[in-house]
Amino acid sequence: MLKKLCPKYQAQSILELDFEELEKAGIKGIIFDLDNTLVEWKKDTLSSEVIELITGFKDKGFKLCILSNALERRVENVAQALNIPYVSRAVKPRKTPFRKALEIMGTNPEETAVVGDQLFTDILGGNRMELYTIWTPPLSDTEFVSTKAVRQIERLVIKRFRKKGFLK
Numbered sequence: 732m733l734k735k736l737c738p739k740y741q742a743q744s745i746l747e748l749d750f751e752e753l754e755k756a757g758i759k760g761i762i763f764d765l766d767n768t769l770v771e772w773k774k775d776t777l778s779s780e781v782i783e784l785i786t787g788f789k790d791k792g793f794k795l796c797i798l799s800n801a802l803e804r805r806v807e808n809v810a811q812a813l814n815i816p817y818v819s820r821a822v823k824p825r826k827t828p829f830r831k832a833l834e835i836m837g838t839n840p841e842e843t844a845v846v847g848d849q850l851f852t853d854i855l856g857g858n859r860m861e862l863y864t865i866w867t868p869p870l871s872d873t874e875f876v877s878t879k880a881v882r883q884i885e886r887l888v889i890k891r892f893r894k895k896g897f898l899k
């Protein structure tokens with residue numbers, strides 16, 4: 732069970748994502764979480780760096796999709812601004828919304844990465860689907876009170892993964 736929470740890869744920020752490395756790993760599609768991954772929690776403002784990153788991925792021919800548990804309107808706003816498809820109200824870590832994203836992008840699990848800030852939704856869901864899971868620390872400290880509680884457990888889990896050498 733604990734192993735399913737372990738990301739395959741960790742990046743300090745989504746801006747560190749490397750086209751070439753992903754290509755080498757056979758990745759053709761990338762699923763992005765929204766809150767605290769692409770934008771700060773509950774904000775719709777995209778930084779110019781993130782816009783540039785997403786544009787770069789699109790230019791290189793990667794298929795992209797936003798997968799978020801948030802309500803449709805917010806997800807739609809950001810997705811439209813970036814001109815990429817989305818799945819909202821996703822109930823991650825359930826498999827169904829991930830399958831939907833794969834269907835939209837037309838990619839198989841083995842050629843799809845998922846990037847997100849939460850082990851218990853993004854990474855667990857991605858691992859259950861056998862995707863290439865990439866964990867990035869949350870963009871801001873602001874989030875649901877319930878998420879904050881989960882974060883404490885998350886920190887312990889990360890610590891343990893590091894100790895065991897699963898993560899750097």
Ligand SMILES: [Mg+2]
Pocket residue numbers: 764765766767768847848849
């Ligand atoms: Mg998130």
